[in-house]
Every structure is written in structure tokens, then in C-alpha cells.
Amino acid sequence: MQDTELFADQLGNIENLVSLTVGQYTMGSLILMVSYGAHFAFVLYFLMTSLQLAPRYRIVPIMSAIVMVSAGLSLLREFNAWEQSYEFVEGMYQPLAENSTFTNAYRYGNWTITVPILLTQLPLAFGLLRPELHVRAARMCIPALLMIWTGLVGQFGETGNYLRLNVWGVISTIFFVWLIIEVRGVISRAIAMGPAELAAWPKNIWWFFLAFWGLYPIAYALPQLGHTGDIVVIRQLLYSIADVFSKLVYGIILSRYVLRRSALEGY
Amino acid sequence: MQDTELFADQLGNIENLVSLTVGQYTMGSLILMVSYGAHFAFVLYFLMTSLQLAPRYRIVPIMSAIVMVSAGLSLLREFNAWEQSYEFVEGMYQPLAENSTFTNAYRYGNWTITVPILLTQLPLAFGLLRPELHVRAARMCIPALLMIWTGLVGQFGETGNYLRLNVWGVISTIFFVWLIIEVRGVISRAIAMGPAELAAWPKNIWWFFLAFWGLYPIAYALPQLGHTGDIVVIRQLLYSIADVFSKLVYGIILSRYVLRRSALEGY
Amino acid sequence: MQDTELFADQLGNIENLVSLTVGQYTMGSLILMVSYGAHFAFVLYFLMTSLQLAPRYRIVPIMSAIVMVSAGLSLLREFNAWEQSYEFVEGMYQPLAENSTFTNAYRYGNWTITVPILLTQLPLAFGLLRPELHVRAARMCIPALLMIWTGLVGQFGETGNYLRLNVWGVISTIFFVWLIIEVRGVISRAIAMGPAELAAWPKNIWWFFLAFWGLYPIAYALPQLGHTGDIVVIRQLLYSIADVFSKLVYGIILSRYVLRRSALEGY
Amino acid sequence: MQDTELFADQLGNIENLVSLTVGQYTMGSLILMVSYGAHFAFVLYFLMTSLQLAPRYRIVPIMSAIVMVSAGLSLLREFNAWEQSYEFVEGMYQPLAENSTFTNAYRYGNWTITVPILLTQLPLAFGLLRPELHVRAARMCIPALLMIWTGLVGQFGETGNYLRLNVWGVISTIFFVWLIIEVRGVISRAIAMGPAELAAWPKNIWWFFLAFWGLYPIAYALPQLGHTGDIVVIRQLLYSIADVFSKLVYGIILSRYVLRRSALEGY
Amino acid sequence: MQDTELFADQLGNIENLVSLTVGQYTMGSLILMVSYGAHFAFVLYFLMTSLQLAPRYRIVPIMSAIVMVSAGLSLLREFNAWEQSYEFVEGMYQPLAENSTFTNAYRYGNWTITVPILLTQLPLAFGLLRPELHVRAARMCIPALLMIWTGLVGQFGETGNYLRLNVWGVISTIFFVWLIIEVRGVISRAIAMGPAELAAWPKNIWWFFLAFWGLYPIAYALPQLGHTGDIVVIRQLLYSIADVFSKLVYGIILSRYVLRRSALEGY
């Protein structure tokens, strides 16, 4: 165990400051395993679904399959970092094992690829056409990437530099608000343009989007409630719930929606 | 070897308290290897079968393929934990090797994904239609997830806190009974709605379901018979028999059933 | 290096008692690598072949693909155990390295999945129909599994308990004889039912089956000729020849046979 | 930590001379993870797209899928080298850990496979026919390989032998200029031969090509600005931006172009 | 570092006797990485190509896909042995690290699977029919396997027993000559039977075959020029060039040839 007080604020994430009981370590391991396991498993669902769609809509589940692989690999890397950086010594799991530190930053890196894809899936699934499709996608992706990267800068502050954590957190949230406005724009167009029978879908997706994307900033801010084993485990649980719903369940919803539209359009 | 008496009750699973002979360790390794090997191998069977079905039924073997990947990854993680946490010292395999603990909790995490899929496959395969399909699926998944999560909380008690083990075990079993009632409801509808030629299938699946899902609570309670190497190996064998039949063989049965229904419906 | 005399008879396989020259260790490594490499590589052959067959016969190469994945993972595990349990010290490869023991038991575990599949492929490929197909398959699989599991119990005796090795070996061989009688039954039916142009195939498969399944009991009994490095390497070679022919070449033969039958039946 | 002054100039890349803060090490890890994650994930996109194209154009996305796998494996190897060769000691990540050195040379090795494929995709996508196709491809690949291999020789000089770095760098740049002239030739033919509706595409690809292929020489020369942690991280970021755009985004652009041409040609 | 003089001649390959500079070790690593990377990446090319061929010729690219997986796994094993058996100590990469030895023998093991496939591809691609196809294939595979296995015995002598190296080398070369005669027979038949438009192909393949299969004996004999780091790296480069051309490029040539024949035969 290394003397962390000297450079606590440089350790990036609170996982590096906190010892865990066997139960807490085990819960963290199984939460991360279930995350990467579910993402890899559902690649098959999205690939097979895309084979059953009208050519025009096949790209939607394919994009979900891409998100599943990218997020799966990112979460597998989180699991390896979790397993490597904790070791069971004198009855507790101690951090900074094997001369390594844990980080949640892989998630922010992965979002740089997956978030633009998830956002672009929306106008694609709801049938917006070029060039509006490209314009709307860009108007969402720009604030989204700014949100993620400002958040990445800020999250390094959670181990003690709360000024850094909150200043960048607020900036990121401003971009999040800008993103939400843009997403609302797409949803409104979807409601206007979509077939009447499926009018409820865009409305439901809107609340679904707000609910689960909103979990990420909560996970970002959580360490301010205390640097304890429970906070560490709860945050990994929050991340995993957000990941499974904002990527996997979101993908299933959009896939079922375009399956219905394919049928309606006689495929 | 670490002094375990101090924190025995915190070690989660009895594997961390028990030394194994070479034979016992070898049997545990091969049981876990056969489990993940079989699950990964049968992904191919389910994917190829789905290509031979009427579009309406293709989702059934695809769901089995998803369960195979998710359970395979969970069982591979169990194998790694088994291999890492035991080391051969002075003629015996000693636990808590490489500063790590073994856990069966990955299984409970995996069930959170696979059990809802396995339950939803039933009404889907037996041709129940929306919205009854969604209602029935939800009425099964809610007690199932409560059963699993209460069991997860309880299983940490097996190393010495039998009050925790049995109190949560009973609560979980209550949810299991509730689940069984719901499954019986689906089976009855299946018998009523299904084609006459295939009437025996739902009846047989019912007994199959009770027999193999019932193995899991036995494995859960087994450590109360003693913390010995044989109990550890027998439990892993029980888990693996339950896994292979409740997921893999179950998937083959449902696939063959929908293959017959596709044929009956002229595909 | 641990003092093995004390518990030699408990070490399961002779690999744990024998030091190897660099040449012997290298031959063992390459034999195991070629085994898992060939099994994984031929998955592609069997999947692509199944796409070219009449629907009725597609299950035959798919079953071979399943055997390839399951046996490949089992043989990869054998390779890891070989590499981990031997280390190069003072000019020789010494066993029991990294506090681990080697075992061939993964093979017996894998046979529990692959042997029933290989046996069921026979009546399926030669066109036996339900319900005779199911009856014949069961009448072969029961003695086969008894053969494998009694052999698994016995093989732990090879390091010094030859009574255990030979008693269980004889019991297992009795089951093997019972199995051979059942297989002969299927072959006779195949000869009777099959198209005249392909009459030679069942006859040839019979001798092929006896020749290569017969290698496994030889490998089982080999340690009684001496606990030397050469015996260890020769046995791994025997196992690999048996694996490649009894699974991979066997699968190619059956695939080519059903390809011909598909053609004959106008596909 | 080893005494590096003695053989600094032999250590190949500056990563072996530079200690990193936790933040810098974390950024490097996530940049490399995002790179290999994105490359592996988009294999699915290119495979599924190839199924939707006129037979004549299917080879274009297949070539991108090949580049994705090859570059993905190369970048995964870079990640392993990064993780293995840095260890967290006394608050900083120190290089030369686990008796190993880091290298960027895997990238140059990978370019030997991917660059010829990326260049050949250009005339293929823009419909040039045999034998002009083969001639043009060869006239691009020859300078490209010379550029890469001279660069590989030179890049070993970055840790202190700037003469070696810059002499070989200039030679490589000369080949780069020759390559650019050849690429310009193909672009001009593409503009001349391509359908009018898609005339803008070859023009845009030209600037896209110059912009992102031009990042690599900048990354090559960067260490001359100083051997610091920031330079190390910025260079890995530059490499990754170059990789994602010059391979992944480039592949998407060409795929969408041939999708349009397939449609125009009535597929 | 172990005292190797005592048992130098038993160490199998010169890699175990030679220390490498960082540059030499890095070149060896990247050469092996590019080899397995290219082999795995081109599996996709061969699978997708087989989908575009007349059923009669699909087996040709499928056989190449099998060779890619088998050789890829063999070369990945070579990379792991290279990385494990060298460690960076006092400015140089020293052999026999982590109590392990390096070996090229995995290659000879892999050839036992891939060489018969590569040889059988020839008559298959050039349209020879049963039973001549089987006879010709056997007449090539027998000398080929004898060539490989005698070479495997001999190559252990390269570290000091040049009598063993050269005696077995000559025997192996005799079998190589016998093989070349058989291959020439197949080429002549191919020229005689093949369509006139494609008459040049068999002739070109003949010189291609001699050129790249001829590299392997050069690599085999190279250590007699000296046990130095450069010889080690040059040999790995020779092996990789031979592998990429004799398997990967060879497969592309045959695939393009059968693509043309499919077209000529109206597919």
C-alpha cells in the first residue's frame, strides 16, 4: 500500500483512495462483468435484427451493434483495471495494487465514439432525410462532444479538487442543456413526420433519453457525498444501469420501431 | 495462506475457507471449463437454427444465443477466479492465492440478464401475442429479479452467517414460488393456444423447468452440510448441470418446438 | 520444485512427476498448439459447408462446428496448463511450476459434450428418422458417458495407483464394448437404408471409428510403460492424432457424405 | 527504474525516457483503448455494408474491414506495451517497467499492410478498370512502402539521435511527395471518369487525404519539441486522430460513395 | 540470465543464445505482430469472396480462410514466446527470461495442417476432378509432410549440432524435390485442362510457388552464418515474407482465378 496522502488529489478517481470489503469488491466485479457481458451478448441480437429490416433501416441496428462492441471493450478494460488495481490484504481489498491506478476515464473515451452514434441513430430511425439528417446530427454531436470532454477534464478533480470537479461539471452541464434542446428538436420533427400509428414512440423515447442520460452527471458528482466503499460500488451500479438502458435498451427500442415502420412500408 | 478465522464470515463463499486435493481442484476446473465451453460452442447452433425458421419465430433461438454468450462470459470469469484464487502448496490447493478471493456472485449477476430472457422466450415460443406477451413477461420477470437479488444478498452468509443465508434464502424462495405460479399461467395458456400435434411440449417443459431451476436453491443451501472440498466440487457440479439444462438444453427444446411450428405453418 | 514423493500418487497425471528436455517440452507445446489451432480453424469449414446443404442435412456440419469450438477451448486450456505448470530451470523443464499441476482431465470433461454429439451425428447423417434416431442415439450415449466418467475416475491412478487405473480402465472398456455394439447397430441400419451409390461410406466409417476411438484407451494405459518425458510427449501426440481424426476428419467425411446425399436428392 | 542515461539513444521512443503523471498515463491509456475499440467495432459496419452493394463494389468495404482488424490488433498491441512498460511508483508512472520497453514501431509494421490497401481502395472505389487499376495501385504502393520503411528506420533516432531522425525523415517525406503526386493522378482520373452527380466526392477526398495523412509526419517529428509527458500524450492523440480519420472515416466515405454508385447503376 | 554454455546445443533455436538490442527486439516484435495481424485480417476477405463464387469453387477461398486462422494462431503463439522469453536487462534484451525458451517449432507444427491444405487447393482451383484430384493431392501431401517432419527434427540442431541440422536438412530437401516434381505434374495438368483465356495463371503460380516456398529452407539454414541478433531478426523477416506470400497472397491469386472461372462458366 502506497502513502496516498501526498498525492491524493492527483489520483484521478476515488477508487484509488478507498479500501473495500470482500462484499463491496465482489459487487463491483459482478456489476462490471454483467455490463461487458450484456453488451457483447446483444451484438448478436442487433446483427440478426438488421437482416430482417427493409434496406433503408438496416443501418439503425448495425449502429447499435457498433456501440455494443465499443462499449463492451471499454467496460472489459474497466473490469481489468478494477481487478488489477485492488488486492486482498489483511481482510480488505486495498487500492493501488500491482503498481497501478484505477480509472473511469475509459468510459469518457468510449462515449466519444458511442454518443455521436447514439444521437445520429435518432433522426435516422425516425426517417429524417438528407440533408436535414446531417445538419441535425451535427447540431447534436457538437455540444455532446464538448459535454463529454469538459466532463473528462473535470472528473480528475473528484479525489480532492472539488473546484475543478464542479467548475468543469457546470460547463459540461451547460453543453448538456444545449444538447437536450437539439434532441428535443429532432423529437419534434419525428413526431411531426412519423406515421400516426407509431406517434407514441418519439414521445416515450424523449423521457427515456432524459431519464437515463441524466444518470451520468449524478455518477460524476457522487464522490462529493464521501470517499467510501459504498459510494464507489453505488457509482459503478449507476454507470451500469445508465449504460445498459442508454445503449442496449435504447437500441432494442429503436430496432423494434424500425421493424414496425418496415412492416408498415410493406417489407 | 492468510489467517482466515479473523474474517471468515466476510469471505463471501466457502471456496475461500476450504483447501482442495489435486483431484478436487482438477474436477472443479474441468466442470467450469465444460460449462463455458459448451455455452460458447452452442452459440453456433442457435444462430444457424434461427436462419432456418419462419421470421416470426427467429427471435427465440437468437435469445438463446444471447444467453449462451452472456452465461459463457460469466462462467469464464468463474473459471479465472477459481484458477487465480487457488494455488498448489505442500500437496494441497490452498485458497486466497495471489491476494484474491473466489466468488460465485458472477452467476447471480449473469442471471439478472439471462433469467428475464429465458422467461420471455417461453410465451414467445408458444405463440402468445402482444399485449398479453408483454404483460405475462413482466409478471414473470419481476418476481424472478427479486428472487435473484435477495438470493445474492443471502449467499454472502454461507461462510458462517447462516441467519443471513437462511432469512434471505426463504425470502428468495417466496419470490420463486410467485415466479412458478406465473410460469404455470403461461404454460396453461400455451397448452390452450398451441397446435394439437404439439400439445405435449408445454406440459413437458413445465416439469423440465421445475426440475432444473430447482437445482439452484439446493446449490445455494449446500454449504450448510459442511465446509469441505467435496461440498465445493459437488456444488460447482450442481450449478453446471443446472446451467447446461436450464439454458442450453432448454434452448434446444424451444428451438425444435418453433422449428415444428414453422413447418406446421407452412414455412 | 516441490518434494513430490510424499504425494506422488495424488498428482493425477504423470506430467507432474516428469522433467522434460527443451526438445520434449517444445514438441508437447507444438502438438497442443496444432490441436487447438486446427479445431478452431475448421469451424469455418463446417459453417460454410452447412450453408451449401439441403435443409434436412444442415445439422450435421453444424454439430461438427460445435465439437470444434468445444474441443478447441478444451485443448487451449490443456496448452495453458502445459505452459504454466512447466518452467525451464537449470537446463530442464521442471513440473509443478507457478504452484500449479498439469491435468489431462479437461479432455474427459470435453468428451462429455463432444462424444454424444459425434455419436448422434452418425444416425443423423445416414438418414435414420425419428423416433428410431432418438432411440439409437440414446442407446449409444448412455454407454459412452459411462465409459468416459469411469475412465476419468481411473486416470487419476496413473501416477502410482495402477490398481485404480486398471480396475476402472477395465470397467470403462466394458462400456466401450457395449458402445461399439450399439454403433455397429447404427452402421448396419445405415448400410441397409442408404443409397446404393454411397454404400461404401458406412462400411468405411465403421473401421475409421474403431481405429481412432481405439487410440484413447492406449493413451490412458501408456503411463504403465514408464514415467518418462518421451512417454509424456508420445501420449500427447496420440491424443492429438485421435482428436484430429475422431472429430475433425470424421466431420469432413460426414459432411462430404451428406453433400453427396443432398445432390442425389436433387438439391 | 533502470539507469537510462547510459543507453538513452538506443531506447527507440521517448516514452521510455519520460515519467508521466496519473492524468497523463490515464489519457494515454484511454486514447489507445478508444483507437482499438473503434477499429474493432467498425468491422461490423463494413461487413454489413458490403452485403448491400452491387457485386462489383463489395470489395471496397471488405478492404476497410481488413484494415480495421489489422490496425485494431496493432493498436491493441500498442495498448499492451503502454500498460506493461509503465508502473505507478511514488506518485508517478515510471517507464521501463517489467523489464520491457515501449515502442510505436507496431504502427509502422501495421502500415505496411494497411497503407497499400487504403491506396488501392481509391482507384477501386472510383471505378478505374484493369489494367489501369493495377498500374495505378502499384505506382502508389511503391513510394508509400519506401516512405514507411525509411520512416521506421528514422524514428528510432527520436530519443537523442536527431541526425538519424531528420535525415531519414526527409528521405521519407520525399517519398511522401512522390506518393501524393501519384494519388493526385488517381483523383484526376476519378473526377474525369466518375458520374457527374458525384463529382464533388473525389475533390473532397483529395483534401481529406492530405489533411489526415499529413498528421503522421507531425507525430514523427514532435519529440524534437521536448521529451515531456505532455508531448508523449499529444503524440498518441495525434496518431489516434490520424488513424480514425485516415482509415475509419475514410472507409465510411468510400463505402457511402460506392453505395450511391451502386444505386445509380440500378442495384 | 542462465548459464547457457552447459546445454547450449539443447536449446533448440539460436534465439535462446543471442542477446538483442532494443531495435532488434522491436523489429522482431513488429514482424511477428504484422504476420499474425495480416493472417487474421484476411480471414474476412476469403470468407466474403467465397460467398461470391459458383458453388463448385467456394471450397478454394474457404481453405484459405482455414489456413489464415491456423497460421494466425501459430504466429500469435510465436509472438507470445518472443515476448515472454526476452527481457530488457542492463540495456539489452536477454533470452531465457521468465524461465522459458523461445522456439520456431510452432511453425513446423502449423505447416502440418496448412501445407496439405495449400497443396490440395492447387488441383481444386485448376478444376481437376475426382478421382484424379484425390490421387494428385495425396501424391503431393506425402512428400510434403515428410519434408516438414524431417526438417523439424533437424532444426533442433541449429544451436550447435550442425551435423544434425544438415543431415536432416538434406533429407528434407530431397522430399522437397519430390514434392516439386509432384507439384509440376499438377501444374502441367492445369495448363492442359484450364480455359485458354486463363492459361498464364498456372504458369505464373509455378514460379510463385518455387520462389516463396524456397525461402523456408534458407531460413532453416541461416543460423550457420552466425549466432547474432541480426541473423535472428533477418530470419523472422524471411519467415514472415514467406508466410505472407505462400499463404495469403497465394490465396488471393487462387481466389481471383476461380472468380474469373466462375464468371467464364456463367455464374
Ligand SMILES: CC1=C(/C=C/C(C)=C/C=C/C(C)=C/C=O)C(C)(C)CCC1
Ligand atoms: C451532464 C454531465 C455529464 C454528462 C454525461 C452524459 C450525458 C453521458 C452519456 C453517456 C452515454 C449515453 C454513453 C453511452 O455509451 C458528464 C460528462 C458526466 C460530466 C458532468 C456533467
Ligand SMILES: CC1=C(/C=C/C(C)=C/C=C/C(C)=C/C=O)C(C)(C)CCC1
Ligand atoms: C429459489 C432460490 C434461488 C433460486 C435461483 C434460481 C431459480 C436461479 C435460476 C437461474 C438460471 C435459470 C440461470 C440461467 O442463466 C436462489 C437465488 C439461488 C437463492 C435461494 C432461493
Ligand SMILES: CC1=C(/C=C/C(C)=C/C=C/C(C)=C/C=O)C(C)(C)CCC1
Ligand atoms: C475404452 C477406454 C476409454 C475410451 C475413451 C474414448 C473412446 C474416448 C473418445 C473420445 C472422443 C472421440 C473425443 C472427441 O472429442 C477411456 C475413457 C480413455 C478409459 C480407458 C478405457
Ligand SMILES: CC1=C(/C=C/C(C)=C/C=C/C(C)=C/C=O)C(C)(C)CCC1
Ligand atoms: C511523411 C513521413 C511519414 C509519413 C507517414 C504516413 C503518411 C503514414 C500514413 C499511415 C496510415 C494512413 C496508416 C493507416 O493504417 C513518416 C513515415 C511518419 C516518417 C516521416 C515522414
Ligand SMILES: CC1=C(/C=C/C(C)=C/C=C/C(C)=C/C=O)C(C)(C)CCC1
Ligand atoms: C526444403 C526444406 C524445408 C522446407 C520447408 C517448406 C517448403 C515449408 C513451407 C511452409 C509453408 C508453405 C507454410 C505455410 O503455412 C524445411 C522444412 C524448412 C527444412 C529444410 C529443408
Ligand code: NA
Ligand atoms: Na487483484
Ligand code: NA
Ligand atoms: Na460506457
Ligand code: NA
Ligand atoms: Na492458481
Ligand code: NA
Ligand atoms: Na450461470
Ligand code: NA
Ligand atoms: Na512456464
Ligand code: NA
Ligand atoms: Na479432446
Ligand code: NA
Ligand atoms: Na503497468
Ligand code: NA
Ligand atoms: Na496504426
Ligand code: NA
Ligand atoms: Na518479456
Ligand code: NA
Ligand atoms: Na507459419
